[in-house]
Amino acid sequence: MVETLQKVEVVLDIQFSAVNCKNLLLHRLILFAL
Numbered sequence: 001m002v003e004t005l006q007k008v009e010v011v012l013d014i015q016f017s018a019v020n021c022k023n024l025l026l027h028r029l030i031l032f033a034l
Helices: 002-033
Strands: none
């Protein structure tokens, strides 16, 4: 059970990081376009 929770946390961490990267890239593109 604990192992499963840890795996889920890792997956969520990776997804969260990916979303943050996309948001940063979008932010830079928007600033660059202005």
